[in-house]
Amino acid sequence: MFCYQCEQTAGGTGCTKVGVCGKNEDLSSLQDTLILGVKGIAAYSFHARELGYYDEEIDSFMEEALFATLTNVDFDMDRHLELLLKCGAMNLKAMELLDKAHVERFGAPTPTQVSTGTKAGPGILVTGHDLLDLYELLKQTEGTGVNVYTHGEMLPAHAYPELKKFPHLVGNYGTAWQNQRSEFEEFPGAILGTTNCVLTPKDTYKDRMFTCGVAGLPGVTHIKNRDFTPVIEKAKSLPPLPEKEGKTITTGFHHTAVLGLADKIISLVKAGKIRHFFLVGGCDGAKKGRSYYTEFVQKVPRDCVVLTLGCGKYRFNYLDLGEIEGIPRLLDMGQCNNAYSAIQVALALAQAFSCSVNELPLSLVLSWFEQKAVAILLTLFHLGVRNIRIGPSAPAFISPNVLKILQDKFNLQLITTPEEDLKAILG
Numbered sequence: 530m531f532c533y534q535c536e537q538t539a540g541g542t543g544c545t546k547v548g549v550c551g552k553n554e555d556l557s558s559l560q561d562t563l564i565l566g567v568k569g570i571a572a573y574s575f576h577a578r579e580l581g582y583y584d585e586e587i588d589s590f591m592e593e594a595l596f597a598t599l600t601n602v603d604f605d606m607d608r609h610l611e612l613l614l615k616c617g618a619m620n621l622k623a624m625e626l627l628d629k630a631h632v633e634r635f636g637a638p639t640p641t642q643v644s645t646g647t648k649a650g651p652g653i654l655v656t657g658h659d660l661l662d663l664y665e666l667l668k669q670t671e672g673t674g675v676n677v678y679t680h681g682e683m684l685p686a687h688a689y690p691e692l693k694k695f696p697h698l699v700g701n702y703g704t705a706w707q708n709q710r711s712e713f714e715e716f717p718g719a720i721l722g723t724t725n726c727v728l729t730p731k732d733t734y735k736d737r738m739f740t741c742g743v744a745g746l747p748g749v750t751h752i753k754n755r756d757f758t759p760v761i762e763k764a765k766s767l768p769p770l771p772e773k774e775g776k777t778i779t780t781g782f783h784h785t786a787v788l789g790l791a792d793k794i795i796s797l798v799k800a801g802k803i804r805h806f807f808l809v810g811g812c813d814g815a816k817k818g819r820s821y822y823t824e825f826v827q828k829v830p831r832d833c834v835v836l837t838l839g840c841g842k843y844r845f846n847y848l849d850l851g852e853i854e855g856i857p858r859l860l861d862m863g864q865c866n867n868a869y870s871a872i873q874v875a876l877a878l879a880q881a882f883s884c885s886v887n888e889l890p891l892s893l894v895l896s897w898f899e900q901k902a903v904a905i906l907l908t909l910f911h912l913g914v915r916n917i918r919i920g921p922s923a924p925a926f927i928s929p930n931v932l933k934i935l936q937d938k939f940n941l942q943l944i945t946t947p948e949e950d951l952k953a954i955l956g
Contacts, residue, residue: 569904617911646775657723688781818921
């Protein structure tokens with residue numbers, strides 16, 4: 530990297546300036562974190578704007594944050610830390626805005642059982658996050674005999690009333706984004722990628738894959754203006770899917786649904802029948818260390834409840850954890866942006882128990898990977914949430930000094946083993 534003050538390679542023997550072009554590792558770390566957080570906000574804000582919702586304060590912050598990362602603008606570490614917390618505050622607003630947009634357009638999600646099997650007939654598999662894309666596809670496939678399946682972060686769509694009313698939205702096929710190449714190869718129908726988390730396709734299915742919106746792939750047909758005719762025609766031309774029975778998974782525990790059970794949950798906590806809540810979720814990935822999250826949930830005691838969201842849930846959402854007097858022990862709250870729902874539940878419980886969120890019997894065990902996960906983590910810091918565990922490893926863009934600052938200020942911890950972490954949390 531070039532240093533514009535020394536006119537030398539930044540960090541090289543001829544560079545004498547600190548805080549320019551990556552010479553200061555910690556400042557660069559804070560700026561990288563800020564940029565990643567802003568990318569996460571941009572994703573949520575984009576989806577909200579597509580539904581007609583926007584916020585000028587969020588837009589103004591985006592300009593401020595990006596401007597602050599320019600060369601020779603601001604080398605003050607404390608100011609950058611303040612910007613990170615402000616980024617978290619703006620992401621909270623963005624998630625709230627998107628939640629409002631989704632609920633007002635598609636209705637409030639309700640707990641819904643979703644089949645993982647297939648129906649006989651042509652099929653389209655939809656991956657990504659954009660519910661408006663899915664809605665338009667469902668409208669255009671009405672009466673065509675083509676069934677629609679969700680994949681990855683699109684699973685929670687089944688819980689929205691205006692989406693679940695389409696009878697040809699028949700199930701969920703596959704798991705998280707990193708398994709696309711094998712799962713898409715096995716799916717015989719057409720495939721539509723709506724947002725980020727799409728992988729370069731194999732040649733075996735490239736000709737039946739499509740993208741739309743911000744998503745794009747080399748050699749793949751891109752749909753404009755949400756006219757999904759080419760996708761539908763491709764699905765009709767392909768061999769039909771077989772009738773195949775699958776398992777059932779449940780999604781749709783939006784905060785409105787969970788808070789509807791608040792009195793019962795509170796009474797179970799007071800009676801000692803629910804000992805602890807764990808929020809286990811986030812962005813999934815391919816590292817072997819991510820098996821930690823499956824093992825962790827399997828080892829959670831039976832008097833504890835697990836909340837989850839994001840594609841990290843695919844590590845364990847097939848497990849039958851049972852119930853505690855009618856309250857499911859596994860509550861899938863939705864997409865990663867539904868971290869807003871988890872926050873609302875935590876705030877409501879804190880109010881009910883007259884304590885702070887940090888005093889609740891609630892622990893956050895998160896898997897991080899991409900920009901939205903960074904933005905959500907900054908939101909939790911903005912809210913003052915402490916004792917968060919993240920993994921499977923420390924983010925590469927966080928320098929050792931910045932990590933220490935976060936550990937000292939928020940007691941941010943890296944995961945160890947399920948046994949050790951559960952022992953530390955529950956005592």
